[in-house]
Amino acid sequence: MGKKKLRPLMLVGTGSDVGKSVIATAFCRIFLQDGYQPAPFKAQNMALNSYATPEGLEIGRAQATQAEAAGIPCHTDMNPLLLKPTSDKVCQVVLNGKPVGNQSAQSYFRKEGREIFRQAVHDAFDRLVSRYNPIVMEGAGSISEINLRDVDLVNLPMARHAGAAVILVADIDRGGVFASVYGSIQLLTPEERPLIRGILINKFRGDIRLFESGVRMLEELCGIPVVGIVPYYKDIYIEEEDSVSLETKQVQAAHGKVNIAVVLLRHLSNFTDFQALEQDPRVHLYYTNNTKEIEKADIVLLPGxxxxIGDLYELRHNGVAQSIVRAHKAGATVVGICGGYQMMGREVCDPKQVEGNIERLPGLGLLPVTTEMEGEKVTRQVRFRFLPALEEQFCSGYEIHMGNTVPLPDVSVSPLNQRSDGEADGYFASPKCFGTYIHGILDNAAVINYLLRPYVDKLTDVPFDFQSFKEEQYDKLADHVRSHVDMPLIYGMMQPAVK
Known part of the structure; x- marks a missing residue:
């Protein structure tokens, strides 16, 4: 007999980056531990970090992570609307997993045509709620962007459609938590305020007992219970929503480990490709566009x-392109993934101006391949054999790219991977120079061990099981959040309305 049907739980925020995504991930795992079949949902996500579903469609990586915590395959219904910024003012709009064109912010947020998007996200939620229980929903940014109230389809209007119990998440580490919570609630309309059923204080540092009077004050001010105070943590690893924190990982090379530099691009996407390496005890990984730090690295990774073309243009003008080539000539391994693979070739051509008005740009010349940008996006999950002549076991990953890369006419084919459908992927020039379109390739132990093999004299630690590590982190996160929130109170909020 299945569990009793619960109302959806929705986490909204006083602002961006208050920790909604991670808290939602925690509740996905908590409900799974408690015997439910939860699923995540975010109507609209803006991120360069995306993922391919088993059906070969595209969603935000955060919802894929939450689905993994919930123990289920990800699906576009979990994130029906994804906005991928291509510049400061323009986004690619991905609807139900497929790109439907680029729009400026002014165009996207206009009222005309808005109901088409609203109906699409409602339909996705309705399909999801028929299959899972409960739905863990996530809002976007602040709930109190009053200038966007009429066109909002991800926060309280979505909560109203779903009949969700809404918890307002605030980041106390930023300061101003009383003003942000009280102000957020006061800026809501009288019809919206009753939707907020609880307040969750996130990223608390210090002795929680000292904030007991603060809890009483907040509850008296707002008339809403504080459901928990979640302490800041440093010993739990969960994927972050976007690449805003990568610059804090610009650290210098270390002794006694394999030093890996990820080139920090302006439009870097899918930085999660490197998170297994970040946790590998054999590796010291850092993100940088400093030419000296790149040339100190044992391995240089060019990300998606x-x-x-815009990022390649910048690399050629700021000296980073030349430093990558110098590092390789001095003995460093250079590997490109997706856009980084394209940059490693002889040239990148864009005759249809898919990415801008530059129609051709020379690449780094490290691989004898050429790339032509195309309007049709490839999105799919893949199983593949890495270096098929050497490795027999299948690995897994996913592709999200626009463009076709082929060897130069006078060069023999030298694929890095063979997909399970028989098609080749990537180019292998040498054990220290190769590229691929497959995201997540570095989540596979066989690939990481091959990558590190030339530096075995530095290695003392045993190989690293990233999947087991992630499962352990989801459980640690769930335990951390569960021990600092009032779960009976939250379950009480989620009881269905009495008919």
Whole structure:
């Protein structure tokens, strides 16, 4: 007999980056531990970090992570609307997993045509709620962007459609938590305020007992219970929503480990490709566009980009392109993934101006391949054999790219991978120079061990099981949040309305 049907739980915020995504991930795992079949949902997500579903469609990586915590495959219904910035003012709009064009912010947020998007996200939620229980929903940014109230389809209007119990998440580490919570609630309309059923204080540092009077004050001010105070943590690893924190990982090379530099691009996407390496005890990984730090690295990784030609142009002008080539000539391994693979070739061509008005740009010349940008996006999950002549076991990953890369006419084919459908992927020039379109390739132990093999004299630690590590982190996060929130109170809020 299945569990009793619960109302959806929705986490909204006083602002961006208050920790909604991670808290939602925690509740996905908590409900799974408690015997439910939860699923995540975010109507609209803006992020360069995306993921391919088993059906070969595209969603925000945060919802894929939440689905993994919930123990289920990800699906576009969990994030029906994804906005991928291509510049400061323009986004690619991905609807139900497929790109439907680029729009400026002014165009996207206009009232005309808005109901088409609203109906699409409602339909996605309705399909999801028929299959899972409960739905863990996530809002976007602040709930009190009053200038966008009429066109909002991700926060309280979505909560109203779903009949969700809404918890307002505030980041106390930023300061101003009383003003942000009280102000957020006061700026809501009288019809919206009753939707907020609880307040969750996130990222608390210090002795929680000292904030007991603060809890009483907040509850008296707002007339809403504080459901928990979640302490800041440093010993739990969960994927972050976007790449805003990467610059804090610009650290210098270390002794006694394999030093890996990820080139920090302006339009860097899918930085999660490197998170297994970040946790590998054999590795010291850092993100940088400093030419000296790149040349100190044992391995240089060129990541994906939402604007390959724009980022390649910048690398050629700021000296980073030359430093990557110098590092390789001095013995460093250079590997490119997706846009980084394209940059490693002889040239990148964009005759249809898919990415901008530059129709051709020379690449780094490290691989004898050429790339032509195309309007049709490839999105799919893949199983593949890495270096098929050497490795027999299948690995897994996913592709999200626009463009086709082929060897130069006078060069023999030298694929890095063979997909399970028989098609080749990537180019292998040498054990220290190769590229691929497959995101997540570095989540596979066989690939990481091959990558580190030339530096075995530095290695003392045993190989690292990233999947087991992630499962352990989801459980640690769930335990952390569960021990600092009032779960009976939250379950009480989620009881269905009495008919």
């Amino acid at each position: 980009s939402k604007n390959t």
